[in-house]
Structure formats: structure tokens, C-alpha cells
Amino acid sequence: MTFLNDLWASFQIFSGNFTDHYGLWVNGALLLLVLAAVGLFLWRSIRLGRRVRHTEAQLNLPEPSKKQNEEWCRKLSQAVSFPTVTGDKEAISQFRSWLKESFPLVFSRLRLLDCPGDGLLFQWRCPEKGKKGPVLLCAHMDVVPTEGQNWTHPPFEGEIKEETVYGRGALDCKGTLCGILQAVEELLQDGFAPGRDVYLAFGCDEETGGKEGAAQIAKQLKMRGLHFDLILDEGTPISTAHLGKENFPAALLGVAEKGQATFRLTARQKAGHAAMPPQHTAAGYLSEAICRIEAAPLHKRLLPVMQQCLLFSAPAMGSLQRAMVANLPFTRPLLFRGTRHNLQLSALFHSTFAATCLEGGSAPNVLPETASALLNARILQGDTGEKLLEYLRSLLDDLPVTIEMVSCQDPSAITDTAGAGYQLVKGAVEETFGRLPCIPTIMPAGTDTKHYQEFSDHIIRLIPLAVSDATLSAVHGPDEHLSCRSYTAGVIFYENLLKKL
Ligand SMILES: [Zn+2]
Structure with missing residues (x-):
């Protein structure tokens, strides 16, 4: 609602700069624009709805002897x-x-x-x-x-x-x-x-x-x-x-199929007695790095093949989801937001990272000199292992953490x-x-x-x-x-x- 309030306020300021005569024209033109957008949205939704009604979907398993x-x-x-x-x-x-x-x-x-x-x-x-x-x-x-x-x-x-x-x-x-x-x-x-x-x-x-x-x-x-x-x-x-x-x-x-790469993140700090720790330990820097990666997921993109997948899947969707799919050029951000909890689908919109194996520390009272984690990346078409490495380096450039690409298979x-x-x-x-x-x-x-x-x-x-x-x-x-x-x-x-x- 804040967005609509802001939009309305901007509209009033904008139209207020005109004389009454021009303001009327501007209001009229804007109204027509909004109506045209709504019309287009509805037309695209109805068109897809019609196509969906003609989709046959029947599973007939053949009868073996x-x-x-x-x-x-x-x-x-x-x-x-x-x-x-x-x-x-x-x-x-x-x-x-x-x-x-x-x-x-x-x-x-x-x-x-x-x-x-x-x-x-x-x-x-x-x-x-x-x-x-x-x-x-x-x-x-x-x-x-x-x-x-x-x-x-x-x-x-x-x-x-x-x-x-x-x-x-x-x-x-x-x-x-x-x-x-x-x-x-x-x-x-x-x-x-x-x-x-x-x-x-x-x-x-x-x-x-x-x-x-x-x-x-x-x-x-x-x-x-x-x-x-x-x-x-x-x-x-x-x-x-x-x-x-x-x-x-x-x-x-x-x-x-998506590609995959494994990166090793290694944080280094001086080893020492756990009774006199510095403000940040190797484990702390490593955790900071992982949290930062999780907080900054890569931008989502809709590849043409996924657009095709969503359109063909429309008959299995509710009318609201279908309207969204019918209007993908305008509703992409809504789609990404709406599917963010569907981990399987969401993974098909961007490359992902997941911290898997963690290592560091040998005794409860010894500060580890190194703490490391393996980061498993799944690479979407359009990205490469090298691109992801560059991204990680720029994201973590102010931390004492080195990043190394252990293995990489670029996407198919x-x-x-x-x-x-x-x-x-x-x-x-x-x-x-x-x-x-x-x-x-x-x-x-x-x-x-x-x-x-x-x-x-x-x-x-x-x-x-x-x-x-x-x-x-x-x-x-x-x-x-x-x-x-x-x-x-x-x-x-x-x-x-x-x-x-
Ligand atoms: Zn298998």
C-alpha cells in the first residue's frame, strides 16, 4: 500500500504542476494508460486460460501381460x-x-x-x-x-x-x-x-x-x-x-542440467590460547563469509526454457498463478518472490551456493590458525565457475578469507x-x-x-x-x-x- 500511496502522491505533484486544463488531459491520458495495461493483463490471462482448457492430460499406463x-x-x-x-x-x-x-x-x-x-x-x-x-x-x-x-x-x-x-x-x-x-x-x-x-x-x-x-x-x-x-x-x-x-x-x-563447482573458503588468523582471543578469530571470519554469501543470493533470471516450462505447466496452476505466468514480462519479480519457498523451482532461476563441509580447530582451548569450508555451487546456464569465483572474491574482498576453486563443471x-x-x-x-x-x-x-x-x-x-x-x-x-x-x-x-x- 505504501507503494500505491507514493504513486498517488507523485501523480498529484506531477499533475499539480499543470494548469487545470492540462492537468485534465494528463489525468485522462494516465487513466487510459492504466486501463490499457489492465486490459492487456486480462487479455493475456484469458488467452492462456483458453489454451489451457484445450490441453489434454491423461496418463494411460500400457497393460503388460x-x-x-x-x-x-x-x-x-x-x-x-x-x-x-x-x-x-x-x-x-x-x-x-x-x-x-x-x-x-x-x-x-x-x-x-x-x-x-x-x-x-x-x-x-x-x-x-x-x-x-x-x-x-x-x-x-x-x-x-x-x-x-x-x-x-x-x-x-x-x-x-x-x-x-x-x-x-x-x-x-x-x-x-x-x-x-x-x-x-x-x-x-x-x-x-x-x-x-x-x-x-x-x-x-x-x-x-x-x-x-x-x-x-x-x-x-x-x-x-x-x-x-x-x-x-x-x-x-x-x-x-x-x-x-x-x-x-x-x-x-x-x-x-545445471553445472556444479566446489569452492574452498579458508580464513586465517594467528593461533593462540583460547583464553586470550582477538576480537575476530579464523572461525569468526569464516562464519562472516558464509553469512554474507547466504545474505546475497545471485540475481534470479528466467531462461527461455523455464518460461516455456511455466507456460506448459499453466494447466496445473490456480487462476492467479496462471495470470502471473501469462504476463511474465511484467510479473517476473512477483514470480521470483512467490516461488522463493519452493526450493526445487527457485533453484532453477539462479546459481546457488551451499556451505557443506566445515573444518577448523583441534582442541577446545586452542584458537585455530585456519578454518575452512567447502562451498557447493550449482551453476545456472549463463554463469560459469569462473564468474562465480569472481563474484565471491568481490563479495568477500575485505575479509581475510581466501577462495579457491577446487572443481568445476560448467552447465550443459x-x-x-x-x-x-x-x-x-x-x-x-x-x-x-x-x-x-x-x-x-x-x-x-x-x-x-x-x-x-x-x-x-x-x-x-x-x-x-x-x-x-x-x-x-x-x-x-x-x-x-x-x-x-x-x-x-x-x-x-x-x-x-x-x-x-
Ligand atoms: Zn541416478
Whole structure:
């Protein structure tokens, strides 16, 4: 209201400088301007409302046979029973042997290319030499640990209860991995051959960055001079209730992923006795630095792809939110303010920093000479690690704190939604799941595709599994699970995609 009062006061001063005659004209012109703005706002809102009414959103999971449902689902549950926590080479090796036994046609008919490390790279050749470029389907074998989590189902026994597989990796990422392998196995059994070369890449340490798996596979791809028409990796899911709206399912297609960097902040002060401390200690300066970074978040920006994402998501919104989205050129600041508590969405509007590991001090009565913190940054498209380093340096330039960039992966390119790769995936989604809106978005987290950037301009990150928010939130947490029905639909999605190539 203060803003409106100020506006009115300025308006009165402004119009008061004119004679009565001119004042009338000015008032009239301003009134017309306000009416035109309100009209434009309403027109844009109504136009989007009309479009939204014609959006079809119906999730139809394909019906597998009883045998398929049981057999495929049992295999997934067996896959989940291997505790392939990143770094456990023994578990990964046993899992690889189990894969070979469980998908015999894949291992005998496809060519397993030599890769150093524990990753797997298969080549499925198209029998005819065509002009179509190859396609790469990806997933990973490793999972995150379960220690310290309160599981009510055993995490590594592959328990099936009420047609749902429980266990670490059910969704991330063995549902995808087995989904690909099962689809290829089925197609091979039917005597199918792909219309272009297909490569399958399965990393073994995606959860810790992919240096042993995807990075080694990438070297093989480079050596062979490969360039793909499509790379499809894990990513955002088929949401059964987009933005919590039950009657609005949607396929979220990750067309980009944020980059990430780690910075080390180190504060230095003289060591000494804690009984005679200076006004500011190393720990104090470090805390000041972290507080300053948290108090000055980077400016939010609306990338065109996020604008597209919001527009396509409009049917799942209330009328007020929809009006805001319809008028984004004018309502951007309101949108940023209104979504600031939605951490997942808010993270897609800017690069972020989070202090994670802190160190300093060795005894309660000794002043530490150094105190340090690791700062994890997630980099939005348009920023780079170097830019963020510069920003931190300017923000903390008056503090005795040094900043060093420990690691950096700049953000990915953004896949064109009008491109053939995106359209291919969209087609397979629609064929499998019904008339489902496909909504492009940015992945806030990373995938193995960071190692495959140079091999394609068409990279999509999608878990083709229909899941609720509750199922999704169990990823990396306790009681991770996946329903058999959702899994079998995922297998059929991969079959449909492969048939379209
Ligand atoms: Zn994953």
C-alpha cells in the first residue's frame, strides 16, 4: 500500500504542476494508460486460460501381460538386491555377472566394447548402412548408501510388496537400467533389428561424478569418432500429478542440467590460547563469509526454457498463478518472490551456493590458525565457475578469507525442443503413456551426461517411469520403491522408442 500511496502522491505533484486544463488531459491520458495495461493483463490471462482448457492430460499406463508383469518385476527386484553402493567393486562385479545371466541375448548379440573401469558400453548395429546417426541410451549401476536412514523395508533384499519393488536403486537407477536391457532383450527375442546403430552406456559411479564409469566410456566414444542424434539418460520423471495437481500428469523432459563447482573458503588468523582471543578469530571470519554469501543470493533470471516450462505447466496452476505466468514480462519479480519457498523451482532461476563441509580447530582451548569450508555451487546456464569465483572474491574482498576453486563443471548446453531428438522422445512418451503434455525443464542435479556433452546436441534427461511426488522424494532416502506397473510401462516406453529409430 505504501507503494500505491507514493504513486498517488507523485501523480498529484506531477499533475499539480499543470494548469487545470492540462492537468485534465494528463489525468485522462494516465487513466487510459492504466486501463490499457489492465486490459492487456486480462487479455493475456484469458488467452492462456483458453489454451489451457484445450490441453489434454491423461496418463494411460500400457497393460503388460501377467507373465511380463511378474517376470520383469522379479528381475528388477533381483537387481535391487545387489548392494552396488558406489565404490563397492565386488558388488558391481557380481551385479555385472547377474546382468549377463539375466539378459543373455543382450550380452550375446550386442557387441560389448572394451572400456577401462567397471562401466559397460554395448553396440547394437543396424544391419543396413543408413544415413541416420546413432543413438545412445544411458543409465548407471551404482547406488547411494543407506546408512543412517530409517528404512521400514530391507534396502537390499528386493522385497516385492503390493506389486511394488522396495529397495535402494529401484528408481535411481536400476528401474531405468533394467528397463533398457529388458526392452532390448524382448526385441531381440522377436528378431527385431534397430533402424540405426544403438549404443547402451551404463556407468558404475554416477553418484560420485562418473570418473571411473562415464568418463572412461566417453574416451571410447571419442576414439570411435561417434556423434549421436540423441542421448537419453536418467533425469526428470513422468509425474502422475504435476505441481501436485492430481488430474494433470505430465512428462518432464530435462533438456539441460545445471553445472556444479566446489569452492574452498579458508580464513586465517594467528593461533593462540583460547583464553586470550582477538576480537575476530579464523572461525569468526569464516562464519562472516558464509553469512554474507547466504545474505546475497545471485540475481534470479528466467531462461527461455523455464518460461516455456511455466507456460506448459499453466494447466496445473490456480487462476492467479496462471495470470502471473501469462504476463511474465511484467510479473517476473512477483514470480521470483512467490516461488522463493519452493526450493526445487527457485533453484532453477539462479546459481546457488551451499556451505557443506566445515573444518577448523583441534582442541577446545586452542584458537585455530585456519578454518575452512567447502562451498557447493550449482551453476545456472549463463554463469560459469569462473564468474562465480569472481563474484565471491568481490563479495568477500575485505575479509581475510581466501577462495579457491577446487572443481568445476560448467552447465550443459540446452537441447532444442523443436529438434529431432526431443521430438523422438516426445513421440515415444505419447505412444506409451497417452496424450501427455511433455514439459521441458532443467535438471537441478547432475547426471552422467556431463561426460557426453561433446557427442550430441540432443541430450534428454528423462526417467520414463510414472511416479508420484511421494515416490520421487524417496530417491536417495529411505524406502525407495517403484511399482511394478510403472516399471513395466517403462520397459514398453524403451521398446516403443527403439522401434521408432
Ligand atoms: Zn541416478
